[in-house]
Amino acid sequence: MKFEKFGVIVYILAFILGCGVSNYDRGVSFLGQEEFDTAIPYFEAAIDSGVNIADAHRELGITYYKKEMAQQAANHLRIATKNGRKDSRAAFFLAVALEENGDFDEALDAYRKFIKLNSSQSIGQDIRSRIVLVKGKKDNQFVQEAVTGELGANSGKTLDNRIVAHYLEITPGSADPVALQKSLTSLLISDLAKVDQVDVVRRSLLQKLINMIDLDQDAILNTKNIKRIGHLLRAKHVISGKIEESSDGA
Structure with a gap:
């Protein structure tokens, strides 16, 4: 009997203490x-x-x-x-x-x-x-989303302050024209990024898009594809150009 009373007391205490949690x-x-x-x-x-x-x-x-x-x-x-x-x-x-x-x-x-x-x-x-x-x-x-949107004629709104610094065309003669092309583009992007009023597309994003739409080196510099890349990246402006060796060899 005493054991039963003790058990009841323990249960009541546990219940009371539990209520405090x-x-x-x-x-x-x-x-x-x-x-x-x-x-x-x-x-x-x-x-x-x-x-x-x-x-x-x-x-x-x-x-x-x-x-x-x-x-x-x-x-x-x-x-x-x-x-x-x-x-x-x-x-x-x-x-x-x-x-x-x-x-x-x-x-x-x-x-x-x-x-x-x-x-x-x-x-x-x-x-x-x-x-x-x-x-x-x-x-x-x-x-x-950009490529999917292009297929569905819905590539998103073009941003007035967004600029794509596209890869510059390098004429043959450089030991590694592709590396030079990427280095010069990176320098151009870095300089443009210092201007607060513009949103410059990073080179890594540009390259991801080129890889996604599977363009080879020659196709990258095609005028039609340059415009397409700018459109897909929702940029109003695309900077592109060509670097040639001068006639005097400089």
């Missing part, structure tokens, strides 16, 4: 145990209660991300980072969720925000390397 804390506990479906309603209840709202949105977003539901994750993580809220954990998971969802511009912004909030140099370097990869994904997406 917040929905947010319960959600965090289940998230840590990777019981994602169990964690979700606790985070939702925490949000509804108005307690730890931003933190609950962050952890709910992380839970959705780990359930491979990137769009839902991003929706909650945006709330966790809005109004300039400094939360490195939320910024990081927002970045990876956006990247996974193909929202590359917003992902790049989130990664840059995370770098500012993070004090580790090694982690910062890793994220900078990640940014380079995301830029590559963004370029691939842009090129794919």
Whole structure:
């Protein structure tokens, strides 16, 4: 009988102590145990209660991300980072969720925000390397959409301030005309990029497009293809030209 009373007392104490655990804390506990479906309603209840709202949105977003539901994750993580809220954990998971969802511009912004909030140099370097990869994904997406849009007669709006510095034509005589061509184009792009009023297409993006539409070296310099490249890159202006050896051999 005494044993039964003791058991009842222990149960009551456990119940009372359990009542002191917040929905947010319960959600965090289940998230840590990777019981994602169990964690979700606790985070939702925490949000509804108005307690730890931003933190609950962050952890709910992380839970959705780990359930491979990137769009839902991003929706909650945006709330966790809005109004300039400094939360490195939320910024990081927002970045990876956006990247996974193909929202590359917003992902790049989130990664840059995370770098500012993070004090580790090694982690910062890793994220900078990640940014380079995301830029590559963004370029691939842009090129794919541009070519698909061309086939569907919908290549997007031309931007008045966008300039394509196309590869310059190099007359025979250089030891490595292709390398010289790319070097001169890169220099031209670098100089134009210093002008704030213009949006210069990066050479890597130009090259990705050329590779996508499968143009050989001669076709690249064809006037018709130069115009096509400018159109696909949504640029109003295309700079092209030819470098020839002077008559005196200079």
